[in-house]
Amino acid sequence: MRAKKGPPDFILFITTMALLGIGLVMVFSSSAVTSNIRYDDAYHFFKRQLYWAILGIMAMLVIMKINYSKLKDLALPLMVISLICLVLVITPLGIEVNESKRWLGVGFLRFSPSELAKLGMIMLLARTMDQNLSSIRSFSKGVLPYLLLVALVGGFIMLQP
Template identity: 40%
Template sequence: MGKKNPYDFTVIITVAMLVATGIIMVFSSSFSYAMVVLGDGYYFLKRIMIWAVIGTFSMYFCAKVNYWTWKKYANIMLLGSIILLILVLTPLGKEVNGAQRWIGVGSITVMPSEIAKFTAIVFVATSLTRKREDLQKFFQGVVPYLLLAGMFFGFIYAQPDFSTAFVVVIIIISMVFVGGMKLSHFVGLVGAGSVALASMIGYIFIAGKGYKAKRITAFLDPWADPTDSGFQAVQSLLALGSGGIFGRGLGRSVQKHFYLPEPQNDFIFAIIGEELGFIGGVMIILLFMILIWRGIRIAVNAPDFFACLMATGITTMVIVQVVINIAVATSSMPVTGMPLPFISFGGNALVIFMASMGILLNISKHTNMNRS
């Protein structure tokens, strides 16, 4: 394993800044909604604080556990994740806002799709480490991972949750590519995937039925129907635009007062832009860029193949979710539910991301960051 180095302090301080910002912005964006609807303005603050503490312990635990330990539990984790994804589609699943994505009793809930992302990273990294030489063969090496990605996509899309399903597929494909897939196979897959995605979007748009079609038409012109299909996009743009360079000031958002639905979740970046302005939004993006940079550095300089793949999967998960969330908030892509890592309200997501950062820290401890 080589000599151990200090943990990557940049990752620690960046994650701490993002989580602290998330706690502040969740409280600021949710107070009005929580006070009026739930009768407790501190409802979301208290819960995000609890989850942040749990996430901190998870991050600490995973940073202490040798990253090779995860290989022992890869198969069990995959089986458990599949069982949870099946159970969420049964009467045991809890439906919220038309989506059945949670399993739980009372106020304690688990989101299997978040666990699936973490499971996919561990299992694919373990499998590729054992079958690295097979990746040069398309049917023997690549197809099994495509089937795995398709299985995850199918279960999660059925909830329905297209964005998370898409993230899992991107994570798996990126890990297979880094693992040694032929460039020609990768280009072919990207091309086929792009055609399939474009065809699906085109079909939904032409059919013109359901909320998916409305989201596509709203993306093309949100102002055409600002009170219905384009409502979220319009309110998000108004929030970002009214923030200007320096913002209205912390706690002074207007759009969070029942204009932008549940601003503490998927559209929290819009509230950041409104209250902290362009400067605040850029600072958040810079923090994510620093974190992503460190993740890539750790992956490139990883002490072994398994560590490289784990770091690749974790970093890819952060990249894809940040890009999708900010793209949705800025109306650069159709509206879809995707939390902003470390910042949006959501206990399961926060714990998974912080635990993943713990694994990244453990890998950094075995990594010589001065290597080219």
């Protein structure tokens, strides 16, 4: 049986756009003077933030079309990949930025594996909690495994120089 696809959540969309607008105003109001002094353009940081905001809106519109229930299957592989990336940061493959070695590079692209680990952990915790609802009240079966996963990810993040 296929789930019916409902209309987009316009309240969520409008709220997101309002928060985005407020954020853009805050960026401009807090950086206009500095931007004008450094770059001779009061809108320099605002333009950069607006660029990323537009890319984010486009990504949001694409992601809204995805059936998120299918993402359950990606939770475990994403968590494994993120743990491998967290280990790679500690090795010589890690890239140092601003005196901290918390980045990996693939070509011209740099990313922080801790961000990937947060996403993977949220997805895996949600998936496993959904599958194990009956044992969630037990400490040893319902709480401890999740605490161990959070401790493992947190430990790798704390090991980053």
